[in-house]
Amino acid sequence: MLIGYARASTQDRRLELQREALTKAGCPRVFEDKVSGTRADRPGLAKALEMLRDGDTLVVWKLDRLGHGVKQLVDLVDKLHARGIQFKSIADAIDTGTPSGRFFFDVMASLAKMERELVVERTRAGLEVARQLGRKGGRKPKMTDSKIESAKKLLASGVPPKDVAKNLGVSVPTLYRWVPASAHA
Structure with missing residues (x-):
């Protein structure tokens, strides 16, 4: 049918x-x-x-x-x-x-397989070149060195972590990931 x-x-x-x-x-x-x-x-x-x-x-x-x-x-x-x-x-x-x-x-199946393999090969080569140039993959960190220093100073002066995080535009967990509680206690 x-x-x-x-x-x-x-x-x-x-x-x-x-x-x-x-x-x-x-x-x-x-x-x-x-x-x-x-x-x-x-x-x-x-x-x-x-x-x-x-x-x-x-x-x-x-x-x-x-x-x-x-x-x-x-x-x-x-x-x-x-x-x-x-x-x-x-x-x-x-x-x-x-x-x-x-x-x-x-x-068609052979061409599709070859296309997939070429994409993987080009991706790996591109990542390797980027690594050699000192680039890291992924998202840029929310916390910069200056933000970390500011956070440490604000926390040391007694500003609550919630307010410090809000001023820096990050969440409290992100703040603690970059500035552990032991660093400002």
Whole structure:
């Protein structure tokens, strides 16, 4: 059985073209969503996936209707294949029920894996260069050296920690993290 899935993004809420193409392709059932493809919760897709059985084919109008990003798309098609379900994209002329369609998805999966590995490699290289330049990752500390000195003086003169923290624009726990209670007792 051919099961259709149509999705309109939040910007373009028209599904008629997709619905018509899926019906012409022979889909007796078409499930729909009117949400962004980046959202994980797509009730129409969930219903379509639930209805699909071994030997069925999930049909979409275009690849981008099923998901954003190669990895997301390849992962979904891999899950379908594990269940014995094929995938077809009408406008892109892709059908994983054919050798050329399976080859296309194997190539996509390889490209997605290589892309992930390159991102990890570039990130590690960038962090290493930053470390060599003396940079630390993360957020800048709220407490500067001058704030720490001011806090110590104010606390030593008897100003309550709550007031010192408020004057410096930090919380009391942050104040105590940088100026432990033993330092001003």
